[in-house]
Amino acid sequence: MKKSRLGAALGLLGALTLPLAAQAEGKISIAQQFGIGYLILHVVKDQQLIEKHGKAQGLDIEVDWRTISGATAMNEALLAGAIDVVSAGVPPMLTVSDRTRGRQNVKAVAALGSLPNYLLSNREEVKTLHDLSDKDRIAVPAAGVGFQSRTLQIETARLFGKDDFQRFDRISVSLPHPDATVALTKGGSEITAHFSSPPFQYQALENPRVHKLISSYDILGGPATFNVLYATEKFHDENPRTYRAFYDALAEAERIIKADKAAAAEAYIRVENSRLPLDFVRRIVEDPEIDFTITPQRTYVYAEELHGLGVLKNKAGSWQDYFFEEAHGTPGS
Template identity: 55%
Template sequence: MALSIKTLAASLGISLLASSFLAPNLAHAEGEIRIAEQFGIVYLLLNVVRDQQLIEKHGKEEGIDIKVDWTQLSGGAAINDALLSGSIDIAGAGVGPLLTIWDRTHGRQNIKAVASLGNFPYYLVSNNPHVKTIADITDKDRIAVPAVGVSVQSRFLQYAAAKQWGNKEFNRLDKYTLALPHPDATAALIAGGTELSGHFSNPPFQDQALKNPNVHVVLDSYDLLGPNSPTVLFATEKFRNDNPKTYKAFTEALAEAAEFAQHDKGAAADTYIRVTKANIDRDELLKIIDNPQYEFTVTPKNTYPLAEFMYRIGAIKHKPESWKDYFFQDAKPLQGS
């Protein structure tokens, strides 16, 4: 199926960006940072940082020249593996992968979040007219997620299942999920004719899919948790401690990018198209990111309910007392939740 889906993606003009692991480098001097992102508008702050060379700018203010390396991966499992192997310094992924790796490295590498990338609703969409709610999903359906059981989309689906059938049934729908990058899944859903009938997506891919009259929303993450920050950036405690100037330049760059994106949506849209080379109409993109439900901010919002849920079902062993347990508290502490 994977080959045919990639062919569909190409024919539909949906951007597929190549990604590769950087060679592991477990230690490096101050003045180098390696960042891994994934697909979608939720990574727009990183697009702005990259386009405007904001890390380099703030590095010079700290008196250092910073070399920035960028790579693109798909799925929280791949992102977490890259961070643990030392291939990257900053990981971009959902709150689900963050909590998994925070729990796994508790008392050792002490990986925590650096910042949120904003607040965005994620939709579970389907081209199966019989699937109106998650209760209608059967063994005839297959749902694409970035990483099975680990991605924030998978955790949202488990949260919804627990709400529907009780905590013991949290993984009831896992058997219907498969790992696929967002561009590939979107192309398959739009075209139809494959085993894939659903996709727990993110913007702009969910919006592109919904332009097809055969595709509809089954579940909205905001209906589950309210407005929340689904995607974050995280790092090891060692990188933060050993590279204070580089780390500070990165956080200052993110904050500047958030201000830019939130207050100039047109320029933000241009940046996304320019950096990602996405084949999307500018007016369509601007309409998506101008949605009042979207907020570009480094401050995390409403992440703790998912953390508490993951502890309750045994997905993590350490129970965070608050969101501050899995977010670094820097010189300018975040005021989040």
């Protein structure tokens, strides 16, 4: 009889402790790429906002910040469980979300802002996409699969037909934005074009030999989300308080930036140890084309277009299908 009661007690103890073990809270690893497009994360890090919102929930959160270049490496790290939350353009997020449906169920956490990306060239005779040829090499962070390549594929399909949407993939080269900017502005290398992002595109345009061919806003029909944060369903579900603290930190960072853009520019330089002049960074942060917001904008354009091209297998009903519910209260698109 005593053994029976002891066994029942141990069984009850096990039932009580197992869910707690499965929801081990208080740690988060976050990976970002290069550029001012990650300003919201720079402010989160600078102001220790995750830690702040964790304490509000009774948690001491340990935050591990990483820097990774390119969507392919981001997705590999996420699916391997090496990183909890990664960041990349909307198309790479949609691709990994589509491919993990019914398994890891990757979804977006929040947008990181709407920023135009410019396709630049240093060849005077190249005025439009029609002028690009095998003489050119287009630098992008992740050739064929990243934000810039997918955006270019959408426009290419419109200009040359859906069967030829990968036309420019064969002349694209994977190169981090900082290296691509140097190659484009110095000249003398195989890189003659760069699908860039802030602040690198503005640096490059200070060179008289560099000019803009097209903007991502032109392709998408207006202001559109550049980068997003995304995670697996497992991390989201097993760490509800840590996740909530993270999301609240992002929301506060947006408010901080909009309240004082000059201070936000200083935070960028501080966190990045950037050598860029403060006035230059401030002009970018204050650019009316740019909106540092966690609300997704025009992400569904990508979902529809990439599904039509066969890149995405599953058709999303709305933008909320590929964002976790915490973001659903925003007026997203």
